[in-house]
Amino acid sequence: MRLKQIKLAGFKSFVDPTTVTLPSNRCAVVGPNGCGKSNIIDAVRWVMGESSAKQLRGENLTDVIFNGSNSRKPTAIASIELIFDNRDGRIGGEYAAYAEISIRRQVTRDSQSAYFLNGNKCRRRDIMDIFLGTGFGPRSYSIIEQGMINQLVEAKPEDLRVYLEEAAGISKYKERRRETENRIRHTRENLSRLNDIREELEKQLKHLDRQAKAAERYRVLKEEERRLTAELYTLKYGALEAELAKHQAEIQSLEVAFEQAAANQQRLDTEIEQCRQSHADQSEGFNEIQGAFYQLGADIARIEEAIQFNQERVKQLELDLETVAQRAEETTRQLDMDEGEIDALKNQIARIGPEVREAEFADKAASEAASALEEKFRQWQRDWDEFSRTAAEHERNAEVQSSRIEHLEQLLTRLKSRHEQLETDAAAPAPVASDEVSTLAAEIEAVEDRRRQLEAEIDECMKELASAREDLMIRERNLDEARNDLHDLRHELASLEALQRAALGREAREAHDWIESQGLSRAERLGEVLSVVPGWEQAVETVLGDHLQAIRVGSLDDHVSAIDTLEDGGVTLMEASVDVNMSGDLPSLASLIRSHDLHLGSVLQGIYAAESVAVALAARQNLNPGESIITRQGVWVGPDWIRRYVIADQEAGIIQRAQELETLNLRVEEAEQTLAELTVRLAEGRSRIEALEAVREERQADINALNQSLGELKTDHGVRRVQLEEADARRARLAKEREELQSQINEESARLEAARAALAEARGAQEGQSERRESLTRLKEETESALTEARDRARASRDH
Template identity: 45%
Template sequence: MRLKCIKLAGFKSFVDPTTINFPSNLCSVVGPNGCGKSNVIDAVRWVMGESSAKNLRGEHMTDVIFNGSSARKPVGQASVELVFDNHDHKLTGEYAKFTEVSIKRRVDREAQSTYLLNGTKCRRKDITDIFLGTGLGARSYSIIEQGMVTRLIESKPEELRVYIEEAAGISKYKERRKETESRIKRTKENLERLEDIREELERQLQHLKRQSVAAEKYSELKAEERQTSANLNALRWQGLDAELKQNQEKIGQLEIQIEATIAEHRALDASVEQHLADNAELTDALGEVQARFYSLGNDIARIEQSIEHHLERVEQLKLDLSETEQGWEQTKDELDIDLRKITQLDAELKTIEPELETTRDEEQQSATELAAAEAALQEWQQAWDEFNQRAEEPRQTAEVEQSRIQQLEQSIDRALERRKRLLEEQNRLAEMPSSTWSTDEQQLEALEKEVDELKSDLSSSDEVAVCRQSIAENQSELDQLRGELQTAQGKLASLEALQQAALGQDNPKLNQWLQAKGFDNQLRLAEGLRIDSGWELAVESVLGESLQAICIEGLDNLAEVLIDLPMGKLSFVDVKAASADSPDNLNLPLIGSKVGCDWQLSNLLQGIYAAESLSEALAYQHQLSLSESIVTRDGVWLGAGWIQIKNISAQDSIVERRGLIGDLFVQLKRLRANIEVLEQNRSALRESLEVAELKRESGQAAVAEKTRLLGEVKSRLSAHRAKAEEASLRRQQLAKELQELGRLIELEESQIGEARARLQQALDSMALDECGREELASKREEVRAALSVAREKSRKDKDLAHEFALRQQSVAAQLKSTRETMDRMASQVQRSKERIESLTTQIEETHEPLKGMRADLETLLDQRLGVEKELAEAKARVDENEHAMRKLEQERNEKQALQNALRETLMQNRLKSEGATVKREALVAQLTEANFELEAVISQLPDSLTEAECEQALEKLGNRIQRLGPINLAAINEYQTQSERKGYLDKQNEDLERALATLQYAIRKIDKETRTRFKETFDKINGGLQSLFPRIFGGGHAYLDMTGEDLLDTGVAIMARPPGKRNSTIHLLSGGEKAMTAIALVFSIFHLNPSPFCMLDEVDAPLDDSNVGRYANLVAEMSANVQFIFITHNKITMEVASQLLGVTMHEAGVSRIVAVDIDEAAELAAM
């Protein structure tokens, strides 16, 4: 595998889409400093996953985007694509089948990176994973940039170990080990959670066993309690029946009293109406008198205002007259002053004009002299420029020839040195033996067959994908159900809190009292009703607070119980109360027909009809008696002369809220069951996934091992073939190069002689030009002095002429302004005189109307006194009538209050009757619910039995039941279910322990393989370093040393001693020696595990020419197996390149590529 090309667009200085092709294994990137050569290295590092802006020579990741130049705007995104030639199929996995693989990365101004693999979006991890073990990566040894050589040789032992691991190909093992450790951690966490569940389940089983024993005792006591409660309800029913009969008699008497108060109230209404009619007539008469009084008042105010206005007008006119006379006198004085000023300005203007003419003539003469001086200076400057232009030509010729001679001498020296190296290389190639590779070809064919079979087996299995998909679907469904469960629980808690508050169950003291009296387990009336759909609000409007009533059997002994009742609202309903006959006077159904219950409700709903709408109810309202009413489906309740409206939502309704709570209980039970099933399925799926993953990892490891062996065989075979072909081609190339070098040396020596002759001729011309330069310089000072004198004289004359011109303009402007002012003042004097005459006439005319206005005012005042007397008499009559009307209103209100009180008493007695009826029915329902019949219980009651005795017996039974504690009647079934669950969890625990043992074995196997590979790689690299170091340095020795004993985490240190030195540490080496040592180490790694390509960024910068030559020869030698792309300024290094890639920056801030094939260029030069 090798790098075919790089495609850049918008990346740093490569703003235009640019493709850099690498057609051979030796490509050199050259160009001046700052042209963007290192940006090529940064692009490769960035696209292979580099995430640190600092390593890309920036502060932020968006710094890699072209940020504009003097001629271009910034761009919005940057992209880099690497295209690899994979004909040797060195890449493993799913991309091994591709002969060409592309990796692309894009980033925008929001720092959003996108990775693409063969045009498909992928993760950054996918990019790094595909190159694991190949030596490629954002920070691997395949990219050696500026300064990295020093960092490599001076790196810590732990950092140096990373390069050895990458060369050994164990980075993928470390990744697998990390994943396995993560699985071990998750498995241990699952075991801990499972152990907690098993311990909790064990405690639950012990608790359930105790509960099952208590449940049997509870059943016996509960049966006895039900019988005693039935006797108590029968006694209470008898008491409620007697109370109901008394209330019916009181209701009849109250209805008669109410009819009498209604008649009296109607008589008072008639009297009030008569007084209202009288009051209207009296009020109209009072209004007529008031209108006349107010009219006279308005006329008087109008005349008084007119008189006051005329007086104010006279005063204002007198004031204006005085001010106008003063202004007239002042204007006359100012006219005299301006006349004297005009005479002075005329005299001054006649004096200035002759002087102005004289100064203007002098200014014109100075300007002429200045123009002549400037022309003389311009003539001198032209002569000076022409002289410099003639003198510059021989100077430039001398500089060019000197540079030419120096370049030719250096070129001859390099050619001689290169000819020497080529001759040495020609001798070495002649001595190279031929080699055979038949054994490697046979081994290659066998390994390829094995790898294909293993990959076929691995790709046919998709258990892991199926398991993961099933787990994902299971988790999605589980999350959805948990969300629904949480929502339902919150809604249920909210509704229960509202229901408790609505039923009066939120009073702690009252709840404690009910528990003490044995009422806490009794049903509330709202809990025992079954209402037809749509009629919930109607029933709640009628029953109201009665829905909170506690349903009991009999109210006979309730008075004794209520003695110590705490603060709060409480009501009871006798479920055994006898039902009363309900009248059926209207063609409407009774509301009781919409309600189902286990006891009678007719006493609570007696005389109440049901209507579908308010309009239907209003049609029957006039037919209602005082004891009858109608309620609509929407909750509007109306009777004879009254109406009640209760507009509430479903959640505010006690009845509808009870239905919602029941539905939520069913929903919660269903959700919990579904969640438990899904959790069990998830555990089983996870176990299947772990088994499938272990199986797949085992197959992948086998494929990776065979692929590694296959790569090694391919590398050896390619190396043998390439070396033979390269040697043959190189021998032919060397012969051509030696012949060309001879011709080049002869040509350059003749060119040096010619250049030296041209240089001497240019030096002679420069000596002659120096005399002419001195003569022109002396003349320049004379011309500049004359120009300075002329400029000073011209400036002074111009300033004096300007001063006289300003004085003339100022005096003329003052004269014109003064004359205009005199004209305005003369006009103002005439206008003031006319104004004085006009004001005098107006003052005389204003005094005449005042006498008539004062006479009219006296007449109107006399008329208003008579109207005031009539107004007082009308008000007295109205007050007398209103007093009588208020007295009647008071009597009518008293009758209305009496009527309301009687109706309230009637309503209370009806409610008591209804309550007693409901309570009787509730007691009957309780008996029926407990499988008892009222008549049978009453017939069996002892004559001496009382409610107090029954209550005491119930209290004792309740205490005995309470001492048993909370009872779980389903404890036996629950105990069996939890026992089965514990067995399943025990089996799951065993499976997890087996999986943990398997993972720990995998860790040990990975560690063993890592140690073996690391030791083998370390020994091979160490051997390569010991072999390469003397070749590069011409002697000395170097080796690698481990800093620890454990091969899994030991660091690696490098020890080097150049020939003739005894350095105790690597840090004592010079910069060049460190660079050569690092090169030896890197090339040793490449000998062992050749990376597909190697990028070197000015690695030869600190080396002298002799070391650069050895470095270049080593690169050329290793290019048989490795593709080298190197950036250099050294011409010796450039000579080994097959292609030169020039980076230019003709446009500021924008890099472009110019490629040159060295072999083609040599052939063209030879032609």
Template identity: 40%
Template structure:
């Protein structure tokens, strides 16, 4: 098997679809740094199943997707495909070429393909087991890996040797076997629990079966007593119905007689009613005349009274008005006199106000002049203060400055002495040595930490992947189990209903069938398949025939007939030949024989040959006219028509839904069977996933502990190094600062001495100026006191005049307001007097116009009173006549009411009797329906009922049986069948336990065999590689010695270390070798492994980088020799290495961020040059 092609698309810098061909066994990949050469190594590692982003030089798996450049947008997917030719694999013997492909999207979902068929990652890794290939095999050596390869831990180096020995597939097989053993033990434990539970259930079921048998006997007895009780009730109800019918006839006759008498009395009542209406009308007319006269008399009396009262009121109003006018005139005179006095006072106050205002203005002018003089003094005072403050401030500043400079000078002199002493005590030689030692320790710990982190990332990514898969499968398993439970419940319900519909719940019949050996015989309804839509019609036609027992030719019907049970039973002989009678008419469209709608293992001609099926009711009714006497037609809705009869589809049919239910049972059972298989398969796979998850989690915890330890070590070293470096830098900086500060302090001391001399001189000048200005300050203070006293006196005088003016203004305003108010009052009173005089004139006119009309009104009143007396006599006569008519009418009304009451009572009584009659009839029908539901006939029960039978006696017996049933409690009626089923299941589980124990023995023996094979192969591999290494090592080094050693005696678990001693050296460990020596040692080991188990190809990424030209020449010679058997694909910048390549693939990055290949065939190029 050799690698022929590598296809890339969207992978890292290979954004465009790219195909790299490897036609020979030595192919070199060249190009400048950063052009994407190493991406080819990453691509091969990734497609073989690498799941660690760090090993692919990324932070996440999606980092392998091209993320865009300055001229290109990011892509959504990355694709890598390896094509192998000359394939010779045992698992794919028919393929000479195999293509392995992997795709990944931005969502992080990877998809694997093998020859274009989607597969799992495990399928890819299993394909390369034992071939030396894989995501982390010895056949792919990337940059920096050659040194890590030789410095690997013993356990990690063992993995490479196991791959070379071809025992990795044995370890995978052993791992799978251990998982199988664990799963088998778990299954065995679960089976033991189930067996124990079944044993307890069997013990309970045996007791329940006895209880069920007793329960059934009591139920049968109770059933018979209830039926007899119903028959007894029906007999009692029948007697009551006959008695009530006789009462109904008698009361109906009496009711007819009373209705005839009531009709005669009604005619007499109507005549008397008309006479009463006429008399009532005459009385109403007389009453209306009487009331009119009464109203007129009352009106005249009111007019006379009102006229007298009006004259008296006018006289009273006139007297009151005269008094009001006199009061208004007096008030007017008083107000006019007051207004005259207030006008004189106002004039006097106005003169006094004018005098006060003039004096106030003169005082204000004098005050302003005094304030102007005081303001001039203040300006002179402020100017003086400004002139006097400057010398004083100058003196204070100079004094403060002198003190500060003297203190600073003393402080700087002391500081200079301390700096000289501190600089003498600083030393940095020891710190520099400590920092160098810590840096070397950090490099060693960092290398170990990176290896541990790589291992941790591998386990962590595996855990995440397995955890997601486990969660998905767990959810799927939960859903499937829920579906199984739901379908199981539905199947049980359907089967229970179907057994009831097919008559399997008839205890007596089941006993007879069991006695005759026919209990397992199926019913006809279980074998029928009906065209959709015609189930109801077939059920309506066949009815109880669906419960027929299907007997084959092995059953002797003649022996059964004398022993048939009392229950309904239909036997159907399936072996009897039957032929369809010929069809004598041509059916219409939509008309066919019902037998054509039914599929059955046996002919149903005896049941359905004479029944037609019509698609619609009109079509059935039309076809009815052509039916023969024995024929009929039925619709899909179950309406059944004969030539002279019709059967309704409605009714309580126990077989309803039997056929459709049977089809549902078949579908549900098939679906449940598929789900059970799926659950078993998924459970096994899920358990394997969980085992792998636990193993990876344990490995991850161990790796995490190692990483944490190394990180802590590195952090401690880093902290120590940082502290020492910081201290060293601090000391260096401190020394520089001390030197600089000493120079600055010396210069500052000289400057401060000069400043002290000049400051003392300026201080003496400022103090002399301050003494001169003190005399001028005293003169200005005396002028200030004179001006302030003058201003205060003038302000006081101005305030007195302002108060006097204000008082006069307030008093004057008050008098003016009062005067205005009195003027308004005078005008209002004058207007009021005018109105009162006008009212007095009007009242005097009204009194003059009043006459004396009372005599005229009294004359009219006497005439009306005479007419009223005459009308009152006529009214009395009319009332007397009406009273006589009302008496007669009331007598007639009382007779009518008496008859109506008696008639209503008869009707009520008759209605009650009829209601009771109907109630008894309904109860009779209810009893009949109950008996029908119990499948019993009334007449046989009545005939067999004892003459002394009483309802209370039968009810007592039923209650006694009910108490017995109640004492029994809930009973499992299916206990007998369940007992047999559970016993059979326990036997099956016993056999499974035996099989599992045998499987455990076989698996244990398989693990022992695998361990023997691993020991043998690994030991032989180490010996063979040692032989090759002792040949390869001197060939690369020109001498020396190297070998592999096991860390302990247990070949199954021992790690592997390498001992390498170049010529002339006796180093104790491989870590003491130089980088080039380590690289040559690793190359020797890899090539020794290839000698044992050559991988299909070997990829080397700049492994010659640390080698000099001499060693590169040795390396190239070895590669050229081994390329006869192994395909080499190497990346190099060394010209010597490039020369041995048969083909060179150049990787360019002309467009920033995008890699493209350029391929050159060396032999072809040489031939072209030669030509």
């Protein structure tokens, strides 16, 4: 037997269909690292039934499927086919007549694996049975990989024994022994379970009658309960309807009250806004009135100063009037004196006539001189009056400007003090900084973003939780289905095993004591270990008949002496050690037996196998005496006879039933493994739900804390914002008032400067008039002196 070809498709790096041809007994595969040399050995192991992903350098079995690359899409299936050259007949049994044997395995993305033998679908067990004892298998010594020689050299005796047994060809017997022991163990377990079930059923039968009566009574009471429950629900429904109507009326009234409260709130908001607008307008009016007040104060101070100046001027004029009155009295007295003197002079003139005329010339000259001096004195008086008026005006102007300057300085002092107070108020730190409001707004935005993020996480968590719960329900349903399937499989297995035991005569009591005495109660029956090529079960059962119940023994000589002690029933003992020696055009029926440790030549010698009755009848003429042909359908044809025997139902399908039992055992193992996996997955699903619930509760707690913090922040932000708006409005009012005060200060300062300039001008004029006064005073003294002299001369001249 030699490996001839390897066909790979979609396996690891072999994405395209590839055929590796091995033309001789010694071939080599060479290439750079990563080209797929090791994948060829992995393919051979995988087809031979390797089930460990670790041995194939992967994590799970689906890793052998090409997973795609940058330029190629992943494939959905991986397939490997091995073609063996069997011309030496190393593989016996039904496949000994085939020169080539094809073994193919394929796997899909959903982990569905299938085996094919010569194009026919088969089990992994069938593949392994063919190569048992040949030294060829997934982990056999025929595949030597890197490090395996060192393992053989350093192997323990127990490990080395495995390789030696495989090389000696006895591994298949150990495998069959293991299978037989497993069957025996399962049989014992099934018997124990059946006995337990029978005892339990016997115990439960007594309760079933009581339960039936209780169930009937329960049905009556349940019907009564349903009726009373319906009546109760009807009464509750009426009460709930009345309560619902009451609650709806309350809700409507509350909604009306809520709408009224909302309207009142809106009205109050409008009034508050109007009050704020009115307050702003009144503040502007107050500022205007305050400005007018300050302007009126300045005007009043100016008018008071003018009044004070007029009063002082009146007093000065009264003093001047008194002086003029005194001067008028003096002038009147002087005139009286002058008139007296004139009268005296006239008398004197009349007395002194001529002297008078002479004196008249002198007097005339003196009068003219006195008149000139008096005219000069009157001119001086006019000049003096004009000078006094001008001086008084300048003095009054200086006093007015001084009073005005004093008032303006006081007013400027008050205005500057007010301006400084406003600047102090404006420079005073605001109760709330704009940075604090901005910081609070940023914090609110950050908290809201965090809340939205947490809400999104909760939504995602809820979606995952819903998906996890749905997945958990699916897993629970799958677990229940798996439990039901396992229960059904176990029940079916127990039924088939019981039926198989009955068919194989294990339940028969006639020869039971003799079999027990010979120690054969646990010995294998032929039908239990017989394996037949699929489709030929009925033919083999037809030929073997009662031999299927035969007990396999190592040697008949050990039991021949006790055969006479069998008193009741019958028993068949078989060594199954005689080989078949036949040659002909048709295959022998023995070649269709796949159990290689069974040699049934003693009962199958001379019996050929044909696909149909027509083939059997055509070959009947070539049969020798003692030879016959059996068809797939169980029609048995001899040289001169034909037989069709329908086996009883209990005995029918023993071989097929054995295969079904084997399949059921595998299915039960797979179901148990699936049940364990589903249980683990269910626990994982519940753990995931608990974790998601914990995450959701944690996120909800965070959201609640954020909501509370957000409410506090919004309240603080609203208060700070209102305070900031009021502070901004106050600063705006202060700025406006400062601008108005600054404008008034500038105006009053300009007026003060003008008043000071006017005062300086008046004082300058007063200083210039002092020289004029001195000049007029000197002129007055000179004129008065000259006038006195002139008058004295005139008087003197008159006296003479």
